[in-house]
Amino acid sequence: MQKMSPSKKREALSFYLLISPWLLVFFALGLLPLLWGLYLACTNYTGFNFNQLHWVGLSNFSTVFHDDDAISSLFRTIILSIVIVPLSTAIGFLLAVLLNNKIKGLPFFRTVFYLPSVFPVIAAGLMWQVMYGRQDGVINIILGYLGIHPINWMGYNLAQTSLVLMMLWGSGGALMIYLAGLKNVPQSLYESAAIDGAGSFQKFWKITIPLTTPVIFYNVIMGIIGSLQMFAQPMLLTPGASWNTVPLQPIYLYVVNAWIQIFTNNRYSYGLALLWVLFIVVFILSLIVFFTSRYWVYYESGEE
Amino acid sequence: MVNQKSRLNRVVLYIVVIVLAAIFAFPALWTFGNSLNDVYATVSLLPSSVHLSNYKLAVTLIPFMDYLWSSIIISGLTVVLTTVSSAVVAYGFARFRAPGKSFFFILIISTMMVPPLVTQIPTYIFFNKIGLTNTYLPWFFWGIGGNAFFIFLYRQFFLTLPKELDESARIDGCSSLGILWRILMPISIPIVVTVAVMSFQSSWGDYLTPYMFLDSTKWNLATALLGSSYTLPNNPTIILKPVIDAAAVLLTIPTIFAFFFGQKYLVEGIVTTGLKG
Numbered sequence: 001m002q003k004m005s006p007s008k009k010r011e012a013l014s015f016y017l018l019i020s021p022w023l024l025v026f027f028a029l030g031l032l033p034l035l036w037g038l039y040l041a042c043t044n045y046t047g048f049n050f051n052q053l054h055w056v057g058l059s060n061f062s063t064v065f066h067d068d069d070a071i072s073s074l075f076r077t078i079i080l081s082i083v084i085v086p087l088s089t090a091i092g093f094l095l096a097v098l099l100n101n102k103i104k105g106l107p108f109f110r111t112v113f114y115l116p117s118v119f120p121v122i123a124a125g126l127m128w129q130v131m132y133g134r135q136d137g138v139i140n141i142i143l144g145y146l147g148i149h150p151i152n153w154m155g156y157n158l159a160q161t162s163l164v165l166m167m168l169w170g171s172g173g174a175l176m177i178y179l180a181g182l183k184n185v186p187q188s189l190y191e192s193a194a195i196d197g198a199g200s201f202q203k204f205w206k207i208t209i210p211l212t213t214p215v216i217f218y219n220v221i222m223g224i225i226g227s228l229q230m231f232a233q234p235m236l237l238t239p240g241a242s243w244n245t246v247p248l249q250p251i252y253l254y255v256v257n258a259w260i261q262i263f264t265n266n267r268y269s270y271g272l273a274l275l276w277v278l279f280i281v282v283f284i285l286s287l288i289v290f291f292t293s294r295y296w297v298y299y300e301s302g303e304e
Numbered sequence: 305m306v307n308q309k310s311r312l313n314r315v316v317l318y319i320v321v322i323v324l325a326a327i328f329a330f331p332a333l334w335t336f337g338n339s340l341n342d343v344y345a346t347v348s349l350l351p352s353s354v355h356l357s358n359y360k361l362a363v364t365l366i367p368f369m370d371y372l373w374s375s376i377i378i379s380g381l382t383v384v385l386t387t388v389s390s391a392v393v394a395y396g397f398a399r400f401r402a403p404g405k406s407f408f409f410i411l412i413i414s415t416m417m418v419p420p421l422v423t424q425i426p427t428y429i430f431f432n433k434i435g436l437t438n439t440y441l442p443w444f445f446w447g448i449g450g451n452a453f454f455i456f457l458y459r460q461f462f463l464t465l466p467k468e469l470d471e472s473a474r475i476d477g478c479s480s481l482g483i484l485w486r487i488l489m490p491i492s493i494p495i496v497v498t499v500a501v502m503s504f505q506s507s508w509g510d511y512l513t514p515y516m517f518l519d520s521t522k523w524n525l526a527t528a529l530l531g532s533s534y535t536l537p538n539n540p541t542i543i544l545k546p547v548i549d550a551a552a553v554l555l556t557i558p559t560i561f562a563f564f565f566g567q568k569y570l571v572e573g574i575v576t577t578g579l580k581g
Contacts (some may be wrong), residue, residue: 016396018393022412029446036430037426095324115332122511123509131334136545282419
């Protein structure tokens with residue numbers, strides 16, 4: 001190993017001192033709990049029996065794969081993500097494209113589209129309860145004026161649709177980033193494309209979208225990670241929502257199940273195994289998106 | 305002819321944008337409208353008369369002020385500590401060379417993939433075991449540790465600042481932290497405000513960690529409002545919906561204020577950093 005000069009050593013020491021707040025907390029409240037959780041997932045921990053813990057190996061994990069609640073909620077959650085993430089990406093992007101047309105009142109519209117995405121999840125859920133109520137919900141009142149009978153938005157058949165609509169309300173979350181990305185596309189590209197006879201659709205498809213794919217990529221990854229962890233939204237779409245609510249089966253999602261196993265059924269070790277499986281699923285899905293990104297994400301040459 | 309066509313296009317564009325804006329604004333506006341309605345009124349699209357009484361009930365039927373206080377402590381701790389600490393860590397990554405640096409940077413970025421509950425539940429079990437639950441200590445520690453995404457944002461921004469700034473300050477005898485505090489932070493205001501606003505909004509709306517780490521009397525507002533009992537005091541089966549709406553509005557207002565406070569910088573902060581992912 002090369003010997004470091006004193007000034008290089010000092011620089012390295014400064015680096016580690018500066019990142020030490022993150023590093024220490026990462027070890028103490030990140031890595032250690034992560035591994036300890038994995039250990040507890042391999043025991044019979046129920047929340048009370050610290051003195052009689054025994055090692056049960058991977059049996060909690062094999063239970064996960066034989067537990068219909070876990071597996072069906074996992075697939076349900078993944079399918080909902082596959083619906084929500086592309087739709088909300090597309091809506092967010094189209095909103096940005098619309099607003100990028102030198103529109104008057106841009107700050108106003110930007111605010112209207114963006115704000116719902118930063119509302120506290122609980123508040124947003126309470127607002128959608130107002131929308132979806134069966135007898136006194138706004139949507140049904142409006143439908144009533146049109147002579148349509150009340151629809152049970154939070155019932156078995158429509159709960160998933162209602163959940164998707166509610167999630168799409170937050171589509172404006174990436175609006176600012178998309179707007180910035182669109183502004184960053186050099187005007188000269190459009191001009192030379194126009195000279196070559198490209199129509200506006202072609203310009204959009206061949207220039208606008210490719211140049212904003214890095215931003216889209218980031219939002220797709222974050223969208224997947226976020227939507228696989230939906231928790232409060234399905235709870236709030238259950239009439240009389242509270243901390244003890246069990247959502248209807250169509251919106252009985254993976255993290256909801258893990259939460260109920262831990263805090264309602266005291267199956268701590270099993271719940272931790274469930275969460276570790278989620279971690280692995282998130283990791284694999286992110287890797288897939290990441291490795292496919294070289295085929296669809298455009299990077300300027302010279303930039304990593 | 306061309307002019308006419310483009311004028312028509314603009315009219316259609318405005319109609320589409322206005323209709324979409326109306327749809328996006330509708331749930332919040334209607335909740336606000338309903339919160340002003342008479343508590344016993346049948347639901348209608350416009351309140352029959354304006355009442356502030358629902359807001360009074362919203363803050364008196366449950367220990368609202370206690371919850372609010374808890375929200376303020378949690379968000380206050382988180383915003384101040386995270387905003388400062390993330391900048392310090394990012395400064396290390398942006399300006400210093402050291403063996404292992406790229407490893408730790410990749411490590412920070414990959415922590416964004418870990419579902420928070422995977423670490424929070426064992427942390428909760430541990431804190432519970434040593435009797436440290438029902439304090440605000442966890443938020444203190446999490447705040448000190450900074451936030452992976454914010455560290456990334458700061459780093460990207462610091463990398464765009466010329467190194468000569470640091471060097472001339474160092475010649476004048478400024479320490480590393482002094483350079484960060486006196487030179488880099490003041491010119492990084494857009495990103496500082498962006499980070500502060502984002503960490504406020506996420507901590508204000510957080511409900512999972514307060515549920516785990518605090519007793520129900522110490523819950524923050526968001527946690528308490530999931531399943532709060534806004535019912536008639538003498539008849540718990542009657543749910544006072546306009547009062548719940550008022551509470552939802554009250555929970556939302558600080559996040560709207562934070563947005564307007566930071567709006568100018570939010571756009572600028574995102575423009576300069578958000579694109580180089």
